[in-house]
Amino acid sequence: MRVLVTGSNGLIGSEAVAYFDGLGADVVGADNNMRALFFGPDGDTRWNQRRLEREAKRFRHVELDIRDREAVLALLEGDDRFDLIVHCAAQPSHDLAARMPFEDFDVNAGGTLNLLEGLRRHQPEAVFVLMSTNKVYGDAPNELPLVELATRWDYADERDRPGISESCRLDRCLHSLFGASKVAADVMAQEYGRYFGLKIGVFRGGCLTGPQHSGVELHGFLSYLCKAAITGTTYKVFGYKGKQVRDNIHCRDVLRAIHRFAEAPRPGEVYNLGGGRGNSCSILEAADLVAELGGGRLRTEYVETARRGDHICYISDLRKLEGHYPGWRVEISLRDILAEMIDSWRSRHRRTG
Numbered sequence: 001m002r003v004l005v006t007g008s009n010g011l012i013g014s015e016a017v018a019y020f021d022g023l024g025a026d027v028v029g030a031d032n033n034m035r036a037l038f039f040g041p042d043g044d045t046r047w048n049q050r051r052l053e054r055e056a057k058r059f060r061h062v063e064l065d066i067r068d069r070e071a072v073l074a075l076l077e078g079d080d081r082f083d084l085i086v087h088c089a090a091q092p093s094h095d096l097a098a099r100m101p102f103e104d105f106d107v108n109a110g111g112t113l114n115l116l117e118g119l120r121r122h123q124p125e126a127v128f129v130l131m132s133t134n135k136v137y138g139d140a141p142n143e144l145p146l147v148e149l150a151t152r153w154d155y156a157d158e159r160d161r162p163g164i165s166e167s168c169r170l171d172r173c174l175h176s177l178f179g180a181s182k183v184a185a186d187v188m189a190q191e192y193g194r195y196f197g198l199k200i201g202v203f204r205g206g207c208l209t210g211p212q213h214s215g216v217e218l219h220g221f222l223s224y225l226c227k228a229a230i231t232g233t234t235y236k237v238f239g240y241k242g243k244q245v246r247d248n249i250h251c252r253d254v255l256r257a258i259h260r261f262a263e264a265p266r267p268g269e270v271y272n273l274g275g276g277r278g279n280s281c282s283i284l285e286a287a288d289l290v291a292e293l294g295g296g297r298l299r300t301e302y303v304e305t306a307r308r309g310d311h312i313c314y315i316s317d318l319r320k321l322e323g324h325y326p327g328w329r330v331e332i333s334l335r336d337i338l339a340e341m342i343d344s345w346r347s348r349h350r351r352t353g
């Protein structure tokens with residue numbers, strides 16, 4: 001199997017490289033470390049690239065800016081023939097998109113179009129997976145009636161309990177510029193699947209995470225919360241009494257879903273992909289669990305104003321994915337995700353003092 005991974009230095013991309021390398025595939029990873037430009041020195045991903053180059057057996061890094069149309073087309077026209085393309089390169093933050101709208105749109109929407117057109121022209125037999133996001137639904141999920149419980153918000157109507165399905169509407173709601181550029185990519189990828197019949201799948205991620213996640217304030221919820229508990233940093237809770245709910249999925253479970261899709265692709269399909277109800281938690285619940293697992297007691301500061309458009313309760317309805325790909329289910333529990341994450345932050349904290 002030959003695999004191309006874009007954004008291969010990042011959280012999901014590097015997991016994709018490791019996952020397919022572990023299966024014996026030849027993997028080409030494309031990245032230009034643009035995360036360092038987005039997030040500053042804390043966002044530098046070269047360490048992860050070097051780790052992959054050291055550890056993966058059949059991995060080759062290609063320095064590629066997906067905004068560079070000619071370079072993307074040349075790569076896909078070249079000698080490397082791919083069975084699977086996993087597109088993870090992106091500008092991933094709401095707040096940065098507002099500060100850098102051109103870069104955000106050029107990477108998320110323009111870069112995706114470059115890859116899709118390269119696929120159509122030069123590698124139409126390859127399976128293509130776009131990592132999209134639940135932020136394409138904007139704040140529409142907040143329209144569901146909610147009930148306030150002791151430690152979390154939850155859906156008030158029993159019928160909503162499985163969570164947000166792919167039928168949630170995408171328009172006439174507030175997204176952030178990031179959400180809007182991801183909608184453009186998401187719809188364009190579906191279109192290349194439906195209009196041209198290419199083997200394209202779109203996965204709308206909830207909170208995707210893992211021990212190698214380097215969460216920062218306002219981005220990478222669970223990872224940053226663990227880091228704050230371990231390092232004694234005060235964690236700012238933005239509104240909703242800390243009862244806002246996210247569903248968390250380990251990136252290995254994400255890759256297992258992508259792998260199932262690659263084995264039996266359905267052109268133009270869209271799947272919600274998160275931890276589901278079983279792996280959902282509020283900030284308050286996550287803090288309790290981290291303390292219970294020995295990560296320390298989180299110090300918090302409450303900020304009355306919620307983040308604009310923030311989901312109050314978001315749980316991915318996984319029934320479509322589970323129905324199309326029987327055998328796939330979330331395997332790594334929230335507890336196990338947190339335990340791994342605490343270990344990882346501990347050793348990083350020890351190294352940096």
Ligand SMILES: NC(=O)c1ccc[n+]([C@@H]2O[C@H](COP(=O)([O-])OP(=O)(O)OC[C@H]3O[C@@H](n4cnc5c(N)ncnc54)[C@H](O)[C@@H]3O)[C@@H](O)[C@H]2O)c1
Nearest residue numbers: 007009010011012032033034035065066089090131205208
């Ligand atoms: N992590 C999450 O919780 C989450 C949730 C939902 C969706 N997603 C989506 O999954 C995908 C991967 O997310 P992630 O968390 O791994 O992000 P990440 O920031 O860790 O990785 C993205 C990678 O893309 C690279 N990149 C950025 N611009 C580039 C360009 N112009 N050319 C080449 N490479 C470029 C970056 O350097 C980085 O290594 C994104 O599309 C994101 O929107 C992530």
